[in-house]
Amino acid sequence: MLAVILRRLLQSILVMLAVALVSFGLFRYIGDPIHNMVGQEATLAEREQLREHLGLNDAVPVQFARFVGNALRGEFGISYRMARPVADVIRERLPATLELALISGSAALLAGIALGVYTALRRDGWLSHAIMSASLIGVSLPTFLIGILLIYVFAVELKVLPAFGRSETVQLGWWNTGLLTASGLKSLILPAITLGLYQLTLIMRLVRAEMLEVLRTDYIKFARARGLSDRSIHFRHALKNTLLPVITIAGLQIGSIIAFAIITETVFQWPGVGLLFITAVQFVDIPVMAAYLVLIALIFVVINLIVDLLYFAVDPRLRVRRTGRGT
């Protein structure tokens, strides 16, 4: 088991290096970093000095090694647009995105599993059909449209929830939270629904399909033939086997929520890293783009590792060495 985890860890490091390479390529070759840092009025000598100072004249592998070294310390240079260290800007913005993603992700996961199990067990009921139809609409509704519709109904027409921003936040160390004030919680509702709805429908459809698959297996038939109660068959035998493959995909879904937050944050002007990234793309603020890329990759890799560990916890076939074989 330890060997498998070590191999996974190694793979993760390789993925991170690949992403860092892309990120470094962006930084080094898109536009001229010097041009972006100093103004038009800098002399040629000044530019050359800065170039030397930044190490841009070194061999490329040396530069890449330095880039990785800096990235490990969380340093990604200075934002072209804001003229501030990228790390500082991201640190300010990250809590907003993480709070939004965590809340909406866990809500989507719980509701998605519940609805998926329900629609699989009552597959011919009218409510299941209604939920499935609604889910197809959910998949076809672009996230930004959901956000706009929610704003129109709840903020413009009913005027019960704020249309944009985080409202009041509380500073806890460097973490700036909106979860401790009533207005902060209220302004979280619409963005969280917007962000979670799509993931919810995906998870629900996935759980339903897996559950139907499991309900057709021999061991479920055998469990029925032994007269076990429906309750035990559905929730003890079928659900566990259903959730096994769901863990992987749900993990990836939850990870992608961070990236999908770009859209939601734009619609609601939510001051998170997604909004930061989209502005960076528009203004070709390469250091911010590079840093965001590495950050997202890191989050994905961590989630993947957690998923692997969860697998070990749930599936005995991975956990236990094969013993006592023979007839």
Add this chain to the structure above:
Amino acid sequence: MNTQPHNRATPAVPPDEPVHTPSLLARMLDSDLWHSFVRSPVTVVSAVVALLYVLAALCAPLISPQNPFDPATLDLMEAFTPPLQANAFSGRTFWLGTDAQGRDIFSAILYGSRVSLLVGVAAVSFAALLGIGLGLMSGYLGGWVDALIMRIADIQLSFPAILIALLIFGVFKGIVPPELQDRVALYVLIVAIGLSDWVQYARTVRSSTMAEKNKEYVQAARVIGVPAPLILLRHILPNVMGPVLVIATIGLALAIILESTLSFLGVGVPPTQPSLGTLIRVGQDFLFSGEWWIVLFPGLALLILALSVNLLGDWLRDALNPKLR
């Protein structure tokens, strides 16, 4: 019935079997696919809607009341006319109202759908061609080619398509000089969306290629010296068309949504060629002042388009995979 003597001598062919094969159309009409299509009213409706949509978008210049992006046809006095109400100055009515520049929303939607569909179809074709090609190569050649392609696929698959597309767009903005950007933006968009979506095709094609390439008939073709590309085209490709069609249909809905999202974020098509997403981006500001129709109707149009394509894809997947009834 044909009763030639040599026919009687070969009982392997049952004499009462009709000799001719039915026409393609007849076979289509008798296929399970067609039956399940006619059986599902939702599918028929969405097929009709999708078809109407394509027709309307193709014929937009013919059927739309005005050319919404020709400044000469716009009258600022007609701005913000609500749907189905006569404008106070010109007395004209607009089915779906007008926007801030007096542009007819209905016409704007027709022209916008054109862009959305064009980008969607082009991006899906690009993704499918790229994915099928790489999948065939990966599955047939195996070895390090396979390992490399699949590693890239793995890494890319763990990032959402929107992020990949945004990144490609960011790179494009950094490389292409500003004066050229508007002209090539559409192609960049197509490539960005296509590049973000090839993995699924490649994986599907790869696995069936690997399953198929060791079958005897393929081996036999190889032994008699049929060149590898021909084997791939003649024998392996037809086997993967079903799943590829399903992926492409669902992919089309995804591509349309992705395009509108990118345009909404302001990194998609140039403002001179607005798609549905651009219309929604522009209209969003007027939501707070009560001009709901400017954003709502394009949004509805987008939803109907994506939904009908999704419904078709859903049906296709179920029809081609009876196990998942």
Add this chain to the structure above:
Amino acid sequence: MAPPPLSPNDAPLLRVRGLRIEFPTRRGTLVAIDDVSFDVARGEVLGMVGESGAGKSLTGAAIIGLLEPPGRIAGGEILLHGRPIHALPPAEMRRIRGRHISMVFQDPLTSLNPLLTVGDQIVETILTHKPIGEQAARRRAVELLEEVGIPAPDQRIDHYPHQFSGGMRQRVVIALALCADPELIIADEPTTALDVSVQAQIIALLRRLCREHHTAVILVTHDMGVIAETADRVAVMYAGRIAEIGPVREVVKQPQHPYTRGLMGSIPVLGAGSRRLVQIDGAMPRLTAIPSGCAFHPRCGEAFARCREERPELLAAGHARAACWLYAGDNAAERAR
């Protein structure tokens, strides 16, 4: 072991009468099982043979009430101790499953839940049917595992299914089927998925346990050899109907129905010299195209006019009964030809 008390009305353990199973499809209703009747006595092993698609497994699924939709029982009745069970509400049918009728499936690799230990699965089944505590159930589970021949059962009970070999898993499956001391076990091809070397052990185990527990068995298989060794009586199925039913010894030694004769002819017999194995020409009809009259007549070497027109009932034939016009009294003349 004392014989089980006779039920007051003295009905057989299981009685199937005129069973008909239909599958509604797009191209019309398929009749998969038609007019199937037989009895199973207490402690008896009834073999059920036939080619795949003959309806053996469906009959088993119908008896235990696990017919998969859209298949449905369209006619006839199934009686357990004289009480009809084919139309019971699901909750009542569930109380019969496991406790009165249990089942062993074909593939031991897929019959066990991979995420629960075998002990968990056995204990749960015992607790569902017996009013005993968890500790007692666990002790009973160890006994059961020991009984089905699993070494070191007190350790193996905490192992997961993937830690057992195929044959050992089928032993666990049998233990699970026996948990609540059912009166009838439906064994659906219990050895088909196993190594040949293990097959005989599993069959012997099943036979021994059922004798000890006085459990009746419906042994569904396409292997006439297994039936000949194991069963007391045998029902031969063809195209959804019973072709011949009778004591196994008689049917094997003197098959009456031409189809059964064909089946017997296809089994190699040790010491029978260089007798040629006979093969039945053609294939069993599909359910969409069952011939008129006797479904076997197109493949039958002895068919005559009546076979094409009228469907034969089960008629007394030797020591067995066969659905064949050869045994109708008024056909004696035609037979003589």
